[in-house]
Each structure stands twice: as C-alpha cells, then as structure tokens.
Amino acid sequence: MKHTRWLIALLMAALAAAGVLAAAYFITPGVRRPSLAEGDILVCMEADGSLAIAWPDAGAGSVYLVELHAEGQNLRQHTEKPSLAVTGVSAPFQVRVQAAAFGKNLLGMDRELTSLTSLKAEVASAVLETPVLTAEPEEGAVTFSWEGGKSPVYAVCALRDGVYLPVASSSGTGTHLRFDGKEGPAMPEHGQPLELTLRAGVPGAGYVLYGPPSAPVTVERGELLGDELSLSVQEAEPRVYDLEWTEARGVAYELREWRDGAWVTLEQPEPAESFRCDLGRLASGSYHRYQVLTRDRAGERQVEEEVSFYASVSPLYCTVWPIIDLDFCESAEESQSLGRIPAGTTLCVLEEDGQWFRVRYKDRYVYVDSRYCMVNLSEYTGDYCAYDITNSYESLFKVHNSPMATITAQVIPGFEHMLTEEEGFLVPYLYPCAQKLLTAAQAALEDGYRLKIYEAFRPNEATRYLYDTAAAKLTDPALVLDEEENAVDPVTGWRVDLASGFLVDPETEELIDPASLLQPEEEPPEAGTEGEPPEDESGLQEEGEDTPAEAGEPPETPETGELPAEAGEEPEEIPDYPTYGAIMTDNGRFRLGSFLAAVTSAHNRGIALDLTLETADFQAELEMQSAIHDLSWYSAVYLNNDNAELLAEYMTGAGMAGLSSEWWHFQDNETREAIGLTSYLYKGVDAGGWTRDDRGWRYRDPDGRYYRNTTVTVDGKRYTLDRDGYTSQAPAE
Incomplete structure (x- = not known):
C-alpha cells in the first residue's frame, strides 16, 4: 500500500514536470499568436510564365507562411510581404497561407506560432486574355475602360512590391476608381507617377486567378487635380509682394508676367502641393499682371489663372527736389536747422516720417520737410498715370494747327534733362499735390480711364522763353502744315525748318534767313501828301478802332470791306495770311x-x-475740343466737350483748380496757400545724384545714366562702382 502511494506520487510529479516542460515549450513570452485577415488568395500570371500570389495584408510587422503543392513540387516559404513570386509552377496546384510569428520559449528554444486560421485554395488551370486598357483621369479619380468582356471579372492593378496587384475590379467593360486613400488608392506623389494595368480573371473557391497584365497606363498626380490654382498676391511689407497658388490639374507649371504687350516666362517651378514666389519690392504705384498656367504631358495648356494689381504707393526710394532752399535737421523730432539744401538738388527718399523725408545729403542722413519737395511722379504715382513730357524731346505747343518755329517740335529750355536714358521721364510735382493727384488718378481708373500728364514742373527759364518767343511772332503770318505735315510759310510756300525758323530753299535745300528776303520799306509820304494813313507801332489795328477814309476815296462795300472795281476791271486779289x-x-x-x-x-x-485722359489700357487718348498745348481760344473751358468736363470733374474733385483758357491745366492753390509757397525755380532739374534701392546705392549723371565699372568723385570722396553701378562705400545708415 505504501509502495503504491509512492508510485502515485512519483507519477504525479512526472506529470507535473511534463506539464511544466510542455508549458515552457509552448509559452513564448512577448509573442502573440498572429491572426490572418479573411479574403481570397489572388494568383496572378505574369507574361514570363511566373506566378505572383497575394493575399490580404495582416498589418505592419507580419510574417507569412506560404505552402504550395503542385505536381512534383512542394514549396514552404516565409515572407514578410503579403505576396510571393513563384517560378516553375503552373496550375493546377494547392496553396495555403498562414500568418506566422517567431520568438523563444521558456526553454530558450526558437518557436514559430502560426495563425489558427489559414487561407486555402485549390487553383485550377484556365486560359485568360490579355486586355487593352484605356484611362481618362479627372479630378480625384480615373475612369477605366477596356474591350472584350469575355472573362468573368477584370481587375485594375497597381504596382506593389514589384507586382501588379488589383486595386479595383469589375465584371463589365469599365470601372471608376477614386484616389481617396480609403476605398481607393492614395493620390500619387509628385514625380512618382502611378502605373496601372488590367488583368482578366476567373474566380474560384477561395481564390481568383488573373491572367497576364495589359500594357500599363501612367497616371500622374497633376492629372487628378482640380481646375483651381487659387492664385493670390500678398503684401508681406510695404511694396514687398508674394505670389501664392496651389496645385492644379497638369504636370508642369509656368509663372509668367505681362510685359510690353506680351507674356514673359519668369519661372517654371517643379510640381508641389503649394507654391510661393517672392516678387521683392515693387516700384511705387506700379501695375503688375501675372499668370500661372499648367500643362499636360503633351505640353497643352490645362489650367490658367491670372492676377493683376497696383503696388501700394509710397515715396520710399523716390527722387525728390526741394522747390526752395530747404532747411535740414538731425531727426524728425528735432526742428533745429543744421543747414540748407539748395533748391533743385537731387535727393532720394529713404524714409517718410510724418511730414518729413529722410534723405542723404553730402554723406549725411538728414530730415527735410516733405511739403517743400517735388517728387518724381513717374516713381511715385507710377502706373496710376501715364507720362509724356513732350517739352523734353518734341514740344507740342502750337497756335491751333499752326506750328511755331523754335517752339513746336523742339526741346524747350530747362527741359534738357527731363528725359532720362534709363528710367524715362522726370515729372517733378510738389509732394502734397502729388498725394491729391493720386486720388484723382484712382477715381479715373475706377471708371476705366487714366490721367496722362504732359507737363508738371516747368522751370521759369522755360516760361520766359515760351512767352518771349511767342510774343515776337504774334504779328507773323501763321505757318501751315502741308499734306506731309511739314511746316510751310504761307507767303513764300517754302518749307520752314522749325529748329532754326529759317526757310528751306526748295531747289538747294539750303536754309535761308527770312529776313534776307524782305523788300526794303518805302519812304512814308510827307505830311499833307496823298497816300495811305500810317500804321501804329505794332502794325495792328486796335480792336474797335476805325481807319478814317481819305478824302475823295470811294466808299467800301459793306459785305467785303474791299474797294469796288472800276467798270470793266477785275478786282485785284489780296492774299489773306492769318x-x-x-x-x-x-x-x-x-x-x-x-x-x-x-x-x-x-x-x-x-x-x-x-x-x-486716355483709356486705362493705354490704347487711345480721349478726344477733347482741341489738342493739348493749343495756344488759342479753341482751348477755352467754355468750349469743353464731355471728355474735358470729365477730366475737370476728376481734378476738381481732388481739390485742384482749373484755368478758364486751358482745359488741360489744373493747379493746387490750396497747397500753395497752406504752406505759404512764394518761391519758384528758374532752372530745370535733373537726375544727377545718389539713388538707392533695396540692393544699395548708385550714382547717376544728369541724364540719368548710372556710372558702372568705374570710380567717381562726389563731394570730394572717391567711390568705386561695380558693373551694376552699386558701391559698398556708402556711409552707414
């Protein structure tokens, strides 16, 4: 009995030990038995006779055990991918897939844990077609179509792990695939086009057998995008702008700018989800027009968007000239004068602080009262206005249609430097007046018109020249224009050289002084003798004064004022030269x-x-009752047409006053009175001096040419200028 109890105890101990050993063998710390997702096994035949076997993905880190049994061949292989390429095997065959996990048991032995469930299939042989696939991309999706329809099922396949595996299936002749990353694949990345093929298939128990893939079609991200670029412009800081836009349909992008009547390509950025282009600091009041377009793989345009805008207006870096000898101070808060800057000195604005401009003068940075500075309108109001300072190259002054020698088509004294070689016209105008002008210009643009300026500051030198020269010609016969617009003297019929006022000999083309052709005057008759009454000093009859008739002289006819002809005589024609x-x-x-x-x-x-006024597109000037600078009564405002009245409305609405004899003339009397301006400039101004931009300082000559690749001496100091005209020797700011 006692012996039996020992045997039972020993058996129990052995069983316990065996249980412990078994537990130690089967327990794998930290390793769970894997699970396998349900689904069909996909068997894909390749063009080279190999097979690609795929099954549902069990998730990251999964390992799979694949067992394949075919006639004369058995395969047992592990793989970390949910697919396996097999060569030398053809249907029929049996395949089984399990999920597997590996670890060490409590005994330190390697253990493999397989899923309790498996995917099994007995794949039968079949003959399957190779279809032809076409694709039509659209926003967020692709519509696929194919010919045939003989097979029970078709699958659109995407390349994954080197194998074209199904991403969508259909039993018909087409399907619609959305790229949403949920039910369908995710959008392809830029520069990583997606290749898609089509396979014909036949389903079986637990599997689908697919035939060889069709020729692939390529789908790029840009072909799946929408038609909105959302192009916009952002002002990062005063006059500093960025262009921003988003991706849209197309595979290539192009940023263009409108210049001189045509689009110019600025950049062709690589495709991305969003874009930003730094335009830098733009000129004050400058008009800009940009376009972004996309193209497909064939280079055809897909999406176009355009944005246009005027840069904000500020005097930063604008050229200014004091209209008077102007005091300068150390700061905007310090009003004590440190000296005076001579009137007409060319300066560059570095900062606006209240009513003060910060400028550079003789290598000092000082502050001047902006109210007494003329600003260059072409740099300040920019494209809000148009500019044609004809006095700087070919004056338009005429008396109605009659040109005036030494005035018409000439450079008027004082305007010699108003047309620069590199930056166009100088248009000096008092800064407070320029601010009012901007208001008028903006109002005109809102109505589709642009103010076109022919003259602003006129040096007193030009004023006196124009008046004195015109006054000397008042009694002269007015020149006329022939069919070729040549000035012609009505007395001789010869052309006139407008630059010199000389006649042009029609035979020799020599210039002839008109004074040399005058006949010597006859001696006036003595007092009491018969003859015509003497003329007054001007040779003109005063308005309202009658010339007394001589005794015995026949009366004038009331209709013509001419003497009647003697009987039988033809009256002599007396030419009339206005x-x-x-x-x-x-x-x-x-x-x-x-x-x-x-x-x-x-x-x-x-x-x-x-x-x-002109149209806002720069196409044409509006017709007025006379040409601008027509020095005649035809220009009087009482003759204003609707266009002239519209101009007056814009200008007077901004606080300007007109002139009764000239429809084109407006002046700011309010500003003159407010600042007590009594002085004026005799000589003209020029561009000569220092000018600045975000890159640095440059120096110009009076005609606006920048010195480049040279050394210049300014105010006793030598400066070296690089090939772009910049110097690194400017005083610290």
Missing part, C-alpha cells in the same frame, strides 16, 4: 497771357499740371 495773334486771341477776345505766363506761373512752383 497771323498767330489773330488765331490765338480770336481777334482780341483773348491774349497771349491767357495761355503763357509772362513772368512766373504755377508750373514754376511745382503745383500745376497739364494733362488729359
């Missing part, structure tokens, strides 16, 4: 001073403008 004075003044109703100031004018103080 003078400049008669055309200009309407025989005395106006005077020369109505159009040209004799001594000083508002132009000399930088507060007056001569301007007109």
Whole structure:
C-alpha cells in the first residue's frame, strides 16, 4: 500500500514536470499568436510564365507562411510581404497561407506560432486574355475602360512590391476608381507617377486567378487635380509682394508676367502641393499682371489663372527736389536747422516720417520737410498715370494747327534733362499735390480711364522763353502744315525748318534767313501828301478802332470791306495770311497771357499740371475740343466737350483748380496757400545724384545714366562702382 502511494506520487510529479516542460515549450513570452485577415488568395500570371500570389495584408510587422503543392513540387516559404513570386509552377496546384510569428520559449528554444486560421485554395488551370486598357483621369479619380468582356471579372492593378496587384475590379467593360486613400488608392506623389494595368480573371473557391497584365497606363498626380490654382498676391511689407497658388490639374507649371504687350516666362517651378514666389519690392504705384498656367504631358495648356494689381504707393526710394532752399535737421523730432539744401538738388527718399523725408545729403542722413519737395511722379504715382513730357524731346505747343518755329517740335529750355536714358521721364510735382493727384488718378481708373500728364514742373527759364518767343511772332503770318505735315510759310510756300525758323530753299535745300528776303520799306509820304494813313507801332489795328477814309476815296462795300472795281476791271486779289495773334486771341477776345505766363506761373512752383485722359489700357487718348498745348481760344473751358468736363470733374474733385483758357491745366492753390509757397525755380532739374534701392546705392549723371565699372568723385570722396553701378562705400545708415 505504501509502495503504491509512492508510485502515485512519483507519477504525479512526472506529470507535473511534463506539464511544466510542455508549458515552457509552448509559452513564448512577448509573442502573440498572429491572426490572418479573411479574403481570397489572388494568383496572378505574369507574361514570363511566373506566378505572383497575394493575399490580404495582416498589418505592419507580419510574417507569412506560404505552402504550395503542385505536381512534383512542394514549396514552404516565409515572407514578410503579403505576396510571393513563384517560378516553375503552373496550375493546377494547392496553396495555403498562414500568418506566422517567431520568438523563444521558456526553454530558450526558437518557436514559430502560426495563425489558427489559414487561407486555402485549390487553383485550377484556365486560359485568360490579355486586355487593352484605356484611362481618362479627372479630378480625384480615373475612369477605366477596356474591350472584350469575355472573362468573368477584370481587375485594375497597381504596382506593389514589384507586382501588379488589383486595386479595383469589375465584371463589365469599365470601372471608376477614386484616389481617396480609403476605398481607393492614395493620390500619387509628385514625380512618382502611378502605373496601372488590367488583368482578366476567373474566380474560384477561395481564390481568383488573373491572367497576364495589359500594357500599363501612367497616371500622374497633376492629372487628378482640380481646375483651381487659387492664385493670390500678398503684401508681406510695404511694396514687398508674394505670389501664392496651389496645385492644379497638369504636370508642369509656368509663372509668367505681362510685359510690353506680351507674356514673359519668369519661372517654371517643379510640381508641389503649394507654391510661393517672392516678387521683392515693387516700384511705387506700379501695375503688375501675372499668370500661372499648367500643362499636360503633351505640353497643352490645362489650367490658367491670372492676377493683376497696383503696388501700394509710397515715396520710399523716390527722387525728390526741394522747390526752395530747404532747411535740414538731425531727426524728425528735432526742428533745429543744421543747414540748407539748395533748391533743385537731387535727393532720394529713404524714409517718410510724418511730414518729413529722410534723405542723404553730402554723406549725411538728414530730415527735410516733405511739403517743400517735388517728387518724381513717374516713381511715385507710377502706373496710376501715364507720362509724356513732350517739352523734353518734341514740344507740342502750337497756335491751333499752326506750328511755331523754335517752339513746336523742339526741346524747350530747362527741359534738357527731363528725359532720362534709363528710367524715362522726370515729372517733378510738389509732394502734397502729388498725394491729391493720386486720388484723382484712382477715381479715373475706377471708371476705366487714366490721367496722362504732359507737363508738371516747368522751370521759369522755360516760361520766359515760351512767352518771349511767342510774343515776337504774334504779328507773323501763321505757318501751315502741308499734306506731309511739314511746316510751310504761307507767303513764300517754302518749307520752314522749325529748329532754326529759317526757310528751306526748295531747289538747294539750303536754309535761308527770312529776313534776307524782305523788300526794303518805302519812304512814308510827307505830311499833307496823298497816300495811305500810317500804321501804329505794332502794325495792328486796335480792336474797335476805325481807319478814317481819305478824302475823295470811294466808299467800301459793306459785305467785303474791299474797294469796288472800276467798270470793266477785275478786282485785284489780296492774299489773306492769318497771323498767330489773330488765331490765338480770336481777334482780341483773348491774349497771349491767357495761355503763357509772362513772368512766373504755377508750373514754376511745382503745383500745376497739364494733362488729359486716355483709356486705362493705354490704347487711345480721349478726344477733347482741341489738342493739348493749343495756344488759342479753341482751348477755352467754355468750349469743353464731355471728355474735358470729365477730366475737370476728376481734378476738381481732388481739390485742384482749373484755368478758364486751358482745359488741360489744373493747379493746387490750396497747397500753395497752406504752406505759404512764394518761391519758384528758374532752372530745370535733373537726375544727377545718389539713388538707392533695396540692393544699395548708385550714382547717376544728369541724364540719368548710372556710372558702372568705374570710380567717381562726389563731394570730394572717391567711390568705386561695380558693373551694376552699386558701391559698398556708402556711409552707414
């Protein structure tokens, strides 16, 4: 009995030990038995006779055990991918897939844990077609179509782990695949096009057998995008702009700018989800037009968007000239004068602080009162206005249609430097007036028009020249224009050289002084003798004064004022050559001073403008009742047409006053009175001096040419300028 109990105890101990050993063998710490997702095994035949076997993915880190049994061949292989390429095997065959996990048991032995479930299939042989696939990409999806329809099922396949595996299936002749990353694949990345093929298939118990893939079609990300670029412009800081846009349909992008009537390519950025282009600091008031377009693989345009805008207006880096000898101070808060800057000195604005400009003068950075500075409108108001300072190259002054020698088509004294070689016209205008002008210009643009400025500041030198020269011609016969627009002297019929005022000999083309052709005057008759009454000093009859008839002289006919012809005689034709004075003044109703100031004018103080209106697209000027700078009564405002009235509305609405004899002239009397401006400039201004931009300082000559690749001496100091005209020797700011 006692022996039996020992045997039972020993057996129990052995069983316990065996249980412990078994537990130690089967327990794999830290390793769970894997699970396998349900689904069909996919068997894909390749064109080279190999097979690709795929099954549902069990997740990251999974390992799979694949067992394949075919006639004369058995395969047992592990793989970390949910697919396996097999060569030398053809249907029929049996295949089984399990999920597997590996670890060490409590005995330190390697253990493999397989899923309790498995995917099994007995794959039968079949003959399957190789279809032809076409694809039509659209926003977020692709529509696929194919010919045939003989097979029970078709699958659109994407390349995964080197194998074209199904991503969508259909039993018909087409399908629609969305790229949403959920039910369908995710959008392909830029530069990583997605290749898609089509396989014909036949389903079986637990599997689908697919035939060889069709020729692939390529789908790029850009072909799946929408038609909106959302192009916008952002002002990062004053006059510093960025262009931003998002991706859209297309595989290539192009950024273009409108310049001189045509699109110019600026950049062809690589495809991305979003884009940003730094435009830098733009010129004050400058107009800009940009376009972004996309193209497909064939280079055809897909999406286009355009944005246009005017840069904000500020005097930063604008050229200015003091209209008076102007005090300068150390700071905007310190009003004590450190000296004076001579009137007409060319300066560059570095900062605006209240009513003060910070400028550089003789290597010092100082502050001046902006109210007494003329600003260059072409740099300040920019494209809000158009500019054509004809006095700087070919003056338009005429008396109605009659050109005036040494004035018309000439450079007017004082304007010699107003047309620069590199940056166009200088258009000096008093800064407070320029701010008002901007208001008028913006109002005009809102209505589809642009202010076009022909003259702003006029040096007093030009004022006196124009008046004195015109006054000397008032009694002269007015020149006329022939069919070729040549100026012609009506007396001789010869052409006139407008630059010199000389006649052009029609035979020799030599210039001839008209004075040399004058006949010597006859001696006037003595007092009491018969003859015509003497003329007054001007040779003109005063308005309203009658010339007394001589005793015994026949009466004039009331219709013509001519003497009647003797019986049987043809009356002698007396040529009528209208003078400049008669055309200009309407025989005395106006005077020369109505159009040209004799001594000083508002132009000399930088507060007056001569301007007109044009269409906002720069295509054409609006027709007025006369040409601009027509020095005649035809220009009087009582004759204003609707266009002239519209111009006046814009200008007076901004606080400007007109002139009764000139529809084009407006001046800012309010500003003149507010700042007590009484001085004016005699000489013209120029561009000569230092100018700055975000890159640095450059130096210009009076004609606006930048010195490059040279050394210049300015105010006793030598500066070296690089090939772009910049110097590194400017005083620290």
